[in-house]
Amino acid sequence: MKRAFTLTVAFVLSCGVVVGAAVAYDLLPAPGGDLAPTPEDRTYPVRFVDFVDERTLPLAPTFSEGSELRAAASGTVTSSACVPGHALVSGKAAFAVDGNPVVALSTDVPFYRDLRWGDTGPDVDSLRRALAVLGYSVDASGGFSRDVFEALSAIQDSDGLAFDDGGFHLTDFLWVPAGAAAVAICEAKVGQRYMPESTFATTSSILTALSLVSDEAEQVVPGDRRLQVFGVDAVMPESGVLSDPEALARIAAAPEGKGELRGNGDEEAAPISGTSQLVTPLRVAPVPAASVFDVRGSQGCVASESESYPVTVVGAKLGMSQVTFDGDSPSKILLRPDAETCRAP
Structure with missing residues (x-):
């Protein structure tokens, strides 16, 4: 009986401590000074970096017919x-x-x-x-x-x-x-x-071109690209068609491509892949994806405290949009802008 009474008293006292602590916390003043929210919490700095748009590309081979x-x-x-x-x-x-x-x-x-x-x-x-x-x-x-x-x-x-x-x-x-x-x-x-x-x-038939598959061509950043296919380095022009006979001959002769490059000039050959990046890097600003609004295709906007800025989204990685500014750029942008548009309809 005595043991039960002791446990009951302990339980009541502990509940009182918890309730008292909660009441005391509510009576404390709001944090100030360095703990208070600052404007920087609503903005993100604009810093420019080099962007090479490194990616693997699907390439469609074109073959000529063999010669007699x-x-x-x-x-x-x-x-x-x-x-x-x-x-x-x-x-x-x-x-x-x-x-x-x-x-x-x-x-x-x-x-x-x-x-x-x-x-x-x-x-x-x-x-x-x-x-x-x-x-x-x-x-x-x-x-x-x-x-x-x-x-x-x-x-x-x-x-x-x-x-x-x-x-x-x-x-x-x-x-x-x-x-x-x-x-x-x-x-x-x-x-x-x-x-x-x-x-x-x-x-035998001859490899005469490697062309960027049309669906992918709409997504890559424009510009000449360094291309590597079967361990062979080449430069693909902005057109997306590699037609340099010397480079194509080296690609066709690469041991890694044996069995993958096949064609007779009469039928469509299976695509192959190559790694690529821009020859000349773009200067882009990585910004949080949520800060870009009024997105129409690759076009969008970001906003500072005082105005909006048109941007072009050239890539995305880990929740960050890689953007170029169509004109001047601010030093900081709003993380969650209130504006709805900055472009003419």
Whole structure:
């Protein structure tokens, strides 16, 4: 009985302490000085940082159809350097007919005639560029002159071509389109009769472009972008289409892309992905997303204590909107602005 009475008294006393503390707290004065709310609690500082819009992009490959390689030579095929999966080497014999080598020559303009001293035209300029790539001292443009004659004479001597007069003869060469891919099919076999302009080999399709998928193109920040695909670095122009033949050739040849890059020029290829960021960073101000109002697409507004400012939202991360100001910018903005609009309807 005594123990029960003691517990009851203790319970009553504890309740009195709690109630008394609550009453005492309500009677305390409101905090002042440093504990009082300040205007800064309602504002956020505007500080600018570099923004590169780093993101992974879906890219749609475009392939050209394979090329049929044809030569003007005729006779029995006595040797061939054609191997499926391997590219023909410009400046080297692709095959031989009746024991006479036919040299592969990669140019951007197809050959359609024999060339001799004094000839001019796009095909002569194209021949000059091809010879220069092979290491001969030849200017990139001009007529058929001594420098071209000497380069062709050197090729005729070293490869043992049918002609040794320093001229360009269609029967001595196999035109290979510039940037042609590896051979897919070798048509002319050793021992077979080869007829002029029949197909010697067919090349594989060539990667001719990587384009930003249209839905993603609407979301990226405009500007040239550093792109990395299968470990290969390139620069994608603001248009969103990478068409640089050299960069595309390196991407197509990357070991990481084997099995992922497929196309034959007739059907749409499956998209691939690449990482990217802006070449030239934007100066943006990260602000709390709740401080941006009157948002219409990528356009919106923020407000200071005295006025509103139009902004463009270029990105978002962890609850912060990355904005650029269309004009002047304030030093601070309201975290929860009361304004509804700052743009004309």
